Amino acid sequence: MKxxxxxxxxxxxxxxxxxxxxxxxxxxxxxxxxxxxLFPFCLGVLFLLLAVxxxxxxxxxxxxxxxxxxxEDTPVNLRKLGFVVTALFAYxxxxxxxxxxxxxxxxxxxxxxxxxxxxWIQVVGYSVAIVVITYFLFTYLGVRFPPGVFRLLGLD
Amino acid sequence: MDLISGLLGGFHxxxxxxxxxxxxxxVFIGTLVGVLPGIGPIGAMSILLPSTFGLxxxxxxxxxxxxxxxxxxxxxxxxxxxxxxxxxxxxxxxLDGYQMARKGRAGPALGISAFGSFIGGTFxxxxxxxxxxxxxxxxxxxxxxELFAIICLSMTVLTYLASRSVLKAMLMVVAGLLLGTxxxxxxxxxxxxxxxxxxxxxxxxxxxxxxxxxGVSEVLLNIEQPQERDIFKTKIKDLFPSxxxxxxxxxxxxxxSLIGFLIGILPGGGAVMSTFLSYTTEKRLxxxxxxxxxxxxxxxxxxxxxxxxxxxxxxxPLLALGIPPNPVMGLLLxxxxxxxxxPGPLLLTQHPEIFWGVIASMYVGNVMLLLLNLPLxxxxxxxxxxxxxxxxxLILLCCLIGAxxxxxxxxxxxxxxxxxxxxxxxRKLQYELAPLILAMILGPLAETNFRASLxxxxxSLLIFLQKPISAVxxxxxxxxxxxxGLSAYRKTKTRMIEEAxxxx
Numbered sequence: 001m002k003x004x005x006x007x008x009x010x011x012x013x014x015x016x017x018x019x020x021x022x023x024x025x026x027x028x029x030x031x032x033x034x035x036x037x038l039f040p041f042c043l044g045v046l047f048l049l050l051a052v053x054x055x056x057x058x059x060x061x062x063x064x065x066x067x068x069x070x071x072e073d074t075p076v077n078l079r080k081l082g083f084v085v086t087a088l089f090a091y092x093x094x095x096x097x098x099x100x101x102x103x104x105x106x107x108x109x110x111x112x113x114x115x116x117x118x119x120w121i122q123v124v125g126y127s128v129a130i131v132v133i134t135y136f137l138f139t140y141l142g143v144r145f146p147p148g149v150f151r152l153l154g155l156d
Numbered sequence: 157m158d159l160i161s162g163l164l165g166g167f168h169x170x171x172x173x174x175x176x177x178x179x180x181x182x183v184f185i186g187t188l189v190g191v192l193p194g195i196g197p198i199g200a201m202s203i204l205l206p207s208t209f210g211l212x213x214x215x216x217x218x219x220x221x222x223x224x225x226x227x228x229x230x231x232x233x234x235x236x237x238x239x240x241x242x243x244x245x246x247x248x249x250x251l252d253g254y255q256m257a258r259k260g261r262a263g264p265a266l267g268i269s270a271f272g273s274f275i276g277g278t279f280x281x282x283x284x285x286x287x288x289x290x291x292x293x294x295x296x297x298x299x300x301x302e303l304f305a306i307i308c309l310s311m312t313v314l315t316y317l318a319s320r321s322v323l324k325a326m327l328m329v330v331a332g333l334l335l336g337t338x339x340x341x342x343x344x345x346x347x348x349x350x351x352x353x354x355x356x357x358x359x360x361x362x363x364x365x366x367x368x369x370x371g372v373s374e375v376l377l378n379i380e381q382p383q384e385r386d387i388f389k390t391k392i393k394d395l396f397p398s399x400x401x402x403x404x405x406x407x408x409x410x411x412x413s414l415i416g417f418l419i420g421i422l423p424g425g426g427a428v429m430s431t432f433l434s435y436t437t438e439k440r441l442x443x444x445x446x447x448x449x450x451x452x453x454x455x456x457x458x459x460x461x462x463x464x465x466x467x468x469x470x471x472x473p474l475l476a477l478g479i480p481p482n483p484v485m486g487l488l489l490x491x492x493x494x495x496x497x498x499p500g501p502l503l504l505t506q507h508p509e510i511f512w513g514v515i516a517s518m519y520v521g522n523v524m525l526l527l528l529n530l531p532l533x534x535x536x537x538x539x540x541x542x543x544x545x546x547x548x549x550l551i552l553l554c555c556l557i558g559a560x561x562x563x564x565x566x567x568x569x570x571x572x573x574x575x576x577x578x579x580x581x582x583r584k585l586q587y588e589l590a591p592l593i594l595a596m597i598l599g600p601l602a603e604t605n606f607r608a609s610l611x612x613x614x615x616s617l618l619i620f621l622q623k624p625i626s627a628v629x630x631x632x633x634x635x636x637x638x639x640x641g642l643s644a645y646r647k648t649k650t651r652m653i654e655e656a657x658x659x660x
């Protein structure tokens with residue numbers, strides 16, 4: 001939809017401005033001895049120019065030619081999407097605190113439930129099996145997982 | 157002869173149990189991600205990249221390369237049986253492959269795509285072997301200005317080939333270059349865009365970004381708009397194409413091998429583009445162009461050969477120049493750099509075991525893939541029946557583990573999720589992601605070579621035009637940009653004239 005393309009272009013313009021100003025503060029130096037900000041500054045200005053061009057194009061383009069999200073996006077699916085994104089952020093937040101086994105089990109259970117598995121035995125069974133398999137597989141491959149609560153229990 | 161002894165050494169390395177095992181794991185996972193829609197080779201490679209840190213560099217590259225060319229084989233199965241491409245390079249196979257399956261010829265379609273892939277893959281390895289050495293010798297004469305010019309050309313070609321808006325593709329290139337500047341300035345060591353965060357001082361890692369953009373965002377899109385997968389119920393028989401099929405396919409397979417290899421070498425090129433070019437060529441050359449789209453076996457053989465030949469071709473610039481022509485090769489570059497190896501002309505002399513190991517593993521991998529994809533086709537058809545609701549949590553978990561394992565730091569997981577959301581929004585708004593990730597990989601290389609050139613020339617930008625090779629390459633880039641701009645201008649002008657006419 002046209003308005004989303006315009007929102008995105010406005011975001012790019014603001015981002016381009018920020019990058020240009022921030023890089024300018026970093027110090028441009030001279031061509032003979034370029035400062036840390038010269039390369040990002042040039043890129044920031046180019047980014048800004050492109051963003052303005054995209055914004056102008058988005059405003060002038062007729063709505064029917066606009067590509068992007070269509071109206072068929074249903075709120076139900078967007079709710080599912082929001083749920084998954086929240087579960088992922090929660091995973092990142094609790095991983096080091098609760099440890100791999102517990103956090104992964106809870107996240108997987110939520111994801112399976114959200115994906116449409118409603119029988120608890122399936123949700124728990126799949127989640128436990130995957131936690132056990134991935135734990136041993138990735139530990140074998142040299143990945144070190146955070147023990148979390150298992151360290152407190154003296155199990156890890 | 158050097159080639160023969162090198163190759164024999166490579167085979168000796170591959171047949172050591174560990175490398176043989178990793179080659180098999182690579183091609184197996186490759187076929188799996190090729191078969192499964194919802195995750196492509198870039199996603200799978202970035203998920204597995206951290207788990208290769210503990211392996212010797214040769215094994216790590218052998219496995220990752222296997223995923224890439226394995227996915228080219230696997231992708232055709234989904235295209236033919238489900239009419240949904242398993243990954244982007246198999247989109248065109250849907251046109252005739254699925255129609256062949258509907259006519260009860262799923263067997264020959266799967267057979268010819270596997271044989272075509274094998275022939276294309278083998279052709280490209282042989283060509284790669286002969287081309288890398290002279291190219292690497294020439295590349296030894298390249299200095300920072302030439303390398304900077306080649307990087308510029310790669311990025312220009314990427315935007316030139318953008319299937320949608322060129323402006324958006326250019327914006328993505330610049331955004332990728334900017335992401336590459338996060339961290340410490342390579343010359344002065346002062347922090348840039350780190351905002352006081354110790355994690356950002358090392359720069360934004362390639363793995364979390366690639367996994368977010370190509371793994372998580374793909375899953376998010378599938379959750380929002382689930383795709384129905386109806387597997388075509390047919391008995392798969394006659395996997396070995398008939399003599400008549402072979403007669404029709406020899407030309408397309410030969411041309412597909414050549415087209416794929418040449419497009420693969422091009423900076424910014426790759427498997428996807430080679431399939432389109434091969435299909436168009438075959439349709440034009442065919443005596444029965446009307447059969448295309450209705451189940452012409454040439455329309456399966458040509459593109460399927462081309463995408464595997466391209467998978468081999470794109471190793472040429474990576475191994476000879478150290479410049480990845482597409483995001484997949486960018487990930488391989490990242491893997492080598494993590495192991496302390498810089499790909500480029502010196503790789504062949506300093507680490508011949510890696511070069512020859514990869515070449516030999518590709519021969520072996522192609523044979524493995526032929527065996528995996530023909531006699532075992534039934535297994536992959538069963539894999540296709542695994543419901544997406546089962547796969548989705550698994551793919552996400554692999555992404556989460558992969559991001560964490562990169563640096564044992566939850567910050568990388570957060571970065572991956574943020575890029576996952578960004579990738580989802582960008583795809584919805586029709587922005588292309590390949591230019592972003594490739595520019596992010598090439599950005600630091602471009603900056604280092606740009607600044608080194610200025611130091612060499614005592615601050616004069618003319619150095620890029622005084623060196624003949626860099627001058628020619630930069631001129632080509634400028635011409636490409638100009639022609640892109642002109643065609644966009646013409647399109648806008650025509651539209652405005654049409655609108656003015658409609659208003660009158």
